[in-house]
Amino acid sequence: MPAEVEARLEALAKATERTKTFYAREAILEHLDDLEDLYLAEQRLIDIRAGRSRTHTLEEVERDVGLAD
Known part of the structure; x- marks a missing residue:
């Protein structure tokens, strides 16, 4: 640890x-x-960049959980 x-x-x-x-x-x-x-x-970003995971738009999430208009 620094002296200060x-x-x-x-x-x-x-x-x-x-x-x-x-x-x-x-x-x-x-x-x-x-x-x-x-x-x-950081791990999620690595996975996304490597194609092991993907992102979801708000619209996709709303649709999937039944909140879309």
Whole structure:
């Protein structure tokens, strides 16, 4: 971890009387969903470009679920 980030984390931990581990865990939990979503989106894009998957227009979806006018 960069020294500047380590220093900020240390200062936050001291100021709040919590551990650096507490804040590291909080940061991971906060961003894990975003990282998983990014990975899934990247994998879907790879599949679409490779022809292993396709996209659907809104009109197709509405028709398929019975919402089309």
